[in-house]
Amino acid sequence: MSTDTVIEVDNLTTAFAGHVIHRHLNLTVHRGEVLALIGGSGSGKTTLLRLLLGLEVPQAGSIRIFGHPLGRCAAQDLERVRHRWGVLFQHGALFSALSVFDNIALPLRELKSVPPDMVRPLVMLKLAQVGLRPQDAHKAPSELSGGMVKRASLARALILDPQLLFLDEPTAGLDPDSAKQFVKLLRRLRQELGLTVVMVTHDVDTLFAVADRVAVLAEQRILACGPLAEVARLPHPFVRNFFLGHAERCAEEDVKRFRLSLDDTSDDGGRDGQPLAQAGLAERGPSWPVPRGDDAAGRINQPAAPDGPAWERPGARPESMNS
Numbered sequence: 001m002s003t004d005t006v007i008e009v010d011n012l013t014t015a016f017a018g019h020v021i022h023r024h025l026n027l028t029v030h031r032g033e034v035l036a037l038i039g040g041s042g043s044g045k046t047t048l049l050r051l052l053l054g055l056e057v058p059q060a061g062s063i064r065i066f067g068h069p070l071g072r073c074a075a076q077d078l079e080r081v082r083h084r085w086g087v088l089f090q091h092g093a094l095f096s097a098l099s100v101f102d103n104i105a106l107p108l109r110e111l112k113s114v115p116p117d118m119v120r121p122l123v124m125l126k127l128a129q130v131g132l133r134p135q136d137a138h139k140a141p142s143e144l145s146g147g148m149v150k151r152a153s154l155a156r157a158l159i160l161d162p163q164l165l166f167l168d169e170p171t172a173g174l175d176p177d178s179a180k181q182f183v184k185l186l187r188r189l190r191q192e193l194g195l196t197v198v199m200v201t202h203d204v205d206t207l208f209a210v211a212d213r214v215a216v217l218a219e220q221r222i223l224a225c226g227p228l229a230e231v232a233r234l235p236h237p238f239v240r241n242f243f244l245g246h247a248e249r250c251a252e253e254d255v256k257r258f259r260l261s262l263d264d265t266s267d268d269g270g271r272d273g274q275p276l277a278q279a280g281l282a283e284r285g286p287s288w289p290v291p292r293g294d295d296a297a298g299r300i301n302q303p304a305a306p307d308g309p310a311w312e313r314p315g316a317r318p319e320s321m322n323s
């Protein structure tokens with residue numbers, strides 16, 4: 001496996017009660033790219049994401065992430081690999097009983113990866129990075145708009161500084177303006193943090209805005225994987241239907257122009273699109289009050305479950321990931 005390969009899926013077969021979802025599926029994700037996974041409803045996109053997260057076990061084939069074979073490496077190695085990725089679930093999967101602050105802090109507290117007095121500055125830094133205000137830290141998830149839920153969930157996905165980010169329908173459920181702002185945020189973060197991103201989406205605008213390559217899941221396998229302009233030209237019925245009315249935007253030059261227009265227009269809610277270092281946040285650190293729950297009494301010390309951390313456990317995810 002090349003050092004430029006982050007994920008390598010080889011000859012994967014998945015079936016539920018004899019119903020085959022994936023057959024001899026192959027997929028490679030390169031370091032630093034945004035790979036978008038598209039496919040019809042029920043084609044197995046979410047199942048593939050769950051396999052990549054180690055939440056499902058394939059009938060045959062292998063998955064290597066950062067060179068580690070899922071399901072065949074030592075538990076300790078798997079834990080280490082898990083800490084190198086973050087996940088944004090379709091509906092955010094925030095814990096409703098916890099404040100935004102405590103939701104974002106959860107991975108840090110469970111892993112005890114930083115000293116307790118570092119939790120607050122790190123959480124507030126991530127909050128600023130995703131364009132939320134310091135006072136949003138005190139809010140309950142139920143007090144957030146759809147766009148804010150996505151941002152808070154993204155902050156939690158980024159809290160361990162992952163190199164790899166999984167996004168399940170990042171703009172689903174958002175109004176067009178919030179979706180546009182969120183996509184701009186993803187573009188900025190991806191550039192600033194040098195992330196590798198795997199994203200399931202049904203949204204053509206999201207593809208236009210951020211995808212470097214598009215993988216089409218159909219007929220139980222990756223039917224095609226390549227740049228948008230190439231994939232959009234495929235004569236397959238799903239692809240034709242997916243890009244219906246958008247085909248004329250798919251030429252490489254048009255996609256470039258669209259992306260430039262996104263970068264030029266109004267901000268994404270995150271410090272006018274400035275990198276954190278320029279905004280002075282990285283050096284200065286937060287100067288806001290300590291949010292509720294950031295004390296010894298409020299600390300959550302549940303041990304990580306053997307099948308993954310709490311924020312990635314099946315019980316912690318929305319229904320769409322449990323289907």
Ligand SMILES: Nc1ncnc2c1ncn2[C@@H]1O[C@H](COP(=O)(O)OP(=O)(O)OP(=O)(O)O)[C@@H](O)[C@H]1O
Nearest residue numbers: 016021039040041042043044045046047048322323
């Ligand atoms: N745990 C499970 N047990 C049985 N069948 C399952 C399970 N998980 C998924 N399936 C089935 O696998 C198929 C693929 O489901 P999946 O959710 O991966 O599709 P999808 O491409 O993400 O669909 P959508 O775009 O509608 O979300 C469906 O027929 C679904 O019912």
